[in-house]
Amino acid sequence: MRWKLLRRRLTISAPQVAIRSSMPWPLKWAAVAIMLGFWAAIGLWAFELGKGLAGVDTGIKDEVIQLRAEVARLQAERDRVQSILNTSGSLMTAERAVQERLLAQIKQVEAENRALRGDLGFFEKLMPAAAAETVAIRALQAEVLPGSQLKWQVLVIQPIKNAPEFRGRLQVSMDGTLDGKPWTVELPDNGWQDLRFRQYRRLEGMVDLPAQAVVKNVSAKVVEGAATRAVQSIKLGA
Structure with missing residues (x-):
């Protein structure tokens, strides 16, 4: 009988027995949380320790410092x-600008030289081999401009080749x-203008006119010493 009871307890058909702990469930959760925090702290410490031993953090800091210095x-x-x-651009x-000004001046001088050569060639063609007159007035011009001003221009030449230097005076009157x-006015400044040249000389000037003045004639006269060498006059207006 006893053997049957013992065998029944040891076999599958034996009655189930439930074992229950006497610890309350809040304490169980608290214990689990403490264990998880403990193991997390250990894992973090192990990670930081491994990173420090490997020199990863120090190397990154050094590289950052080097990169900042390089930047x-x-x-x-830069x-x-x-x-x-910027300095090179300003200098250039x-x-x-200097080169452009020099080029403009060079072009102006070349144009003036071409004009002078043209004038000289034209006058040389007009000059005979020998002439009775030694000085002549050519191209006397005068124009009344807006604003009560008179502009005059006169060209004086020696119509002979290889002419000596002429020394005289010029007087323009209107x-x-x-x-x-x-009304009569002598220019410039009621006097004479010195005149020295060899082949030709161009002279011009500007005169302020009185408000009620009307210019009808303009004359030019060239003298040498006490002798009058050339005289020319033009009429203005109708």
Whole structure:
């Protein structure tokens, strides 16, 4: 009988027995949380320790410092190159402006030289091998401009080849009416202008006129010593 009871307890058909702990469930959860935190702390400590032993964190910091220094050096180099470029650009602009002014002056001088050569060739063609007159007035011009001004121009030549230097004086005069009365003015400044040249000489001037003045004639006279060498007059207006 006892053997049957013992065998029944040891076999599958034996009755189930439930074993229950006497610890409350809040304490169980608290214990589990403490264990998880403990193992997490151990894992984090192991990770930091391994990273420190491997030198990963220190290497990254060193690389960051080196990269920052390199960036600062490159920025300084960029600023230096930019400054050099700006200075070079200013110098090139100034040099270009100087070159343009010089080219403009050269072109102007060349144009004047061509005009002088043309005038000289034209006058040489007009000059005979020998002439009775030694000085002649050519191309006397005068024009009344807006603003009560008179512009005059006169060309004096020696119509002979290889002419010696002429030394004399030139006087330009104009006559007309002022306030309805006869009016005469000698230029420049009521006097004479020294005249020295070999082949030809062009002279011009500007005169301010009184408000009520009307110029009718303009005359030019060239004298040498006490002798009058050339005289020419033109009429203005209708």
